[in-house]
Amino acid sequence: MTAAALAPEARDARTGGSRQLAGTGILLRFALRRDRVMIPVWVAVNALMVLSMPKSLTSLYGTAAARADLLRQLDTNASLRALIGPVFDDSLGALTAWRIGSYAGALAAVTSLLVVVRHTRDEEESGRQELVSSGMVGRRAPLTAGLLAALVADAALALLVVAGLAGQGVLGALAFGLGIACVGMVFATAAAIVVQLTESARLARGLTAAVLGAAFVLRAAGDSASNHGSSVLTWLSPLGWLENLRAFAGERWWVLLLFAAAVAAQAAVAYALAGRRDTGMSFLPTRPGPARGRLGSAAALAWRLQRGSVLGWSTGFFLAGVVYGGMTDGAADLVRDNKQARDLFARMGGQSGITDAFLASMVGIMGLVAALYVVSSVLRLYGEETSGRAEPVLAGAVGRLRWAAGHLTIAFGGAALLMLLTGLGFAVGYRKEVGPILGACLVQVPAVWVVGGLAVLLYGLLPRGATAAWGVAGAVLLIGWVGPALDVPQTVLDLSPFGHLPKLPGGPMEWGPVLVLLVLAVALAGAGLTALRRRDLTT
């Protein structure tokens, strides 16, 4: 035997256990290539949100006196602390970190968990992993590549934040940027554990998102309970660590160690599980189902496929209604004393009393989030079609329209249900103005439906471009969320269907725009369905 023939074996023996990571580099490059649009967009939106803050805060709290005022009020206002968090200093940087920290952290967490699930459980569930893993790919390489891809996204975000906020103080910017990225990595590693537990990528995303929701609630509860820094509850939440890093307010660098410990511990658990697991299998095994089925129609099938996510969204919307309802009085008190903040809420919510304006802007935000639901639900059609599962159904005695109608009823009806539940949540949390708030929630529905109608149209016309509907929802969200704070020109605000809704509660009810939106939604969905009926099915 020649030396050359011996070489590979010798190399294997030398590297031993590290073969578990073989192929990570190739997989990482492949992952980044696949995410070349998704990661930059998520990171850019997040960075834009953070970096636009100093400007909009200057317009709200321009003078040192106004900022000192805000600080004093936050001490006594539990609701606002719950919504946003405590503020530790009256510099523009500290206010930026206060105002946007939790949200930027949460968005980084969402990006990271999506990236990790996409490159691990998604691949296994689809069966693609099998072929990849039959190559020179170590058992832990896919997980490592997924985590590294999330790390790339988070590091890029940190870099943008540090560079963009350096003007407010280099150390503060560094702490804030690192903190946001750390929150992202905590949820990346959390997702890394969850994907070992369940066989479904959809469920893995849902579970990790639920953990994120719990982290948000813990921080909110902890912050509202204490008016000096944070209570124990806050320290249980990674989002609470981010605020306790105190960027721009005497940075407490040791908090970064907490992040590091959490990331290391979660990664260790994920790696241990990944090394002991069969490819494609999970630690929570799939239970057997019934030998006979009762599903008898395309509509029943659609409901069976979507009921879980409808239940999840419904719970979230109801709870959000309860929480926002509960903090309404306190938040209104705070805003009442600040003219600029009052103006902002007026722009988002309407002209009348400040409580109504606050309620209206909260209801509006829930409407924007419902637009995300309607897009995800409409795109189930796209998922069923491209996966090949629609083909045998449509080869049965089911017309395309009836097949689509099953899913669309859930999408559009579900959106209405979510807004109704939001209203009921407010009724429980706020206990006043039940009727008007319920009405305000339902008024959002036509605008949500317009976004849904656009999604149907995109799906019907260009099945390959159907996911562009996410872009529509994202744009609407961005306009509705950041637009009013940034003094965006009215023509841009008018692009969003939500911009045309009457400002309820408080404002006058205007039937005109509501009816126009309803007609528009029906027309868009109708055009989409007509296109669907006339086109080829993609396979």
Next chain:
Amino acid sequence: MTKAITVSGLHKSFGRTHALDGLDLEIEAGEVHGFLGPNGAGKSTTIRVLLGLLRADSGAAQVLGRDPWADAVAVHRRIAYVPGDVTLWRNLSGGEVIDLYGRLRGGLDPRRRSELIERFELDPTHKGRTYSKGNRQKVALVAAFASDVDLLILDEPTSGLDPLMEEVFQRCVEEERDRGRTILLSSHILSEVEELCDRVSIIRKGRTVETGSLAELRHLTRTSVSAELAGPPNGLARLPGVHDLDVQGRRVRLQVDTDKLNDVLRSLSETGVRSLTSTPPTLEELFLRHYQNETAETAQTDETDEVAR
């Protein structure tokens, strides 16, 4: 006999690819019709047009006397379809999917359903993701064979089945034929086609190149003959339809177009025959001839392209 499927001059393009280029297909009611062709010849595209999933650019197609695009639902009530790659819902059990597919067609015979589940040795309580490729095929096959329909469209239905299950499948197809159902069977397993099909159509590059019963098709191809003669052969090379003539003293081996076989035999017996074997072409040979023609042609076009450049 009435026609279950008639297709004439079917065209379908995807961008610049012409998947179907004037395809013709006729399937009699009650027959098992084999649908053959190399990969990418347009078999699945044809089937999707027949199911109304794709809309033909031009040409006419009728399935069970109706237009598969305009009357899709009415046609589908009487059709069961099995794709070559069955995808199931992760959270639905096999049994649920079988019942769903059945209800989406003309209905399901519960006795036949349980009988088929037993014969195919399928566990209907497993959920979608846990089935192997072969078991996913079985889910679709059980649903198809248990459905109360007139026409079965099977697109490489046995991919992933083991030989025992392949046997069960063939038995099922025979039973379906005995009940008077029509079956369109697209397959690459030639022994399966040879065993089951009354007639076959071979397509290539979106066009039908041969159609007929196996006997008819055999007639169009070459028979191999090898003989030991009493003396040296005489004038064989000059006979029309003789190919690959190989003479070793008194031993002769040759290929002859089947319709010219008679002349060859006459010539051989004039010399005197000591022993003779004659083998009719297998479907495989028949099929390879079309495949090879294509490769040869492709090679030729490539060369022409090279020259043109």
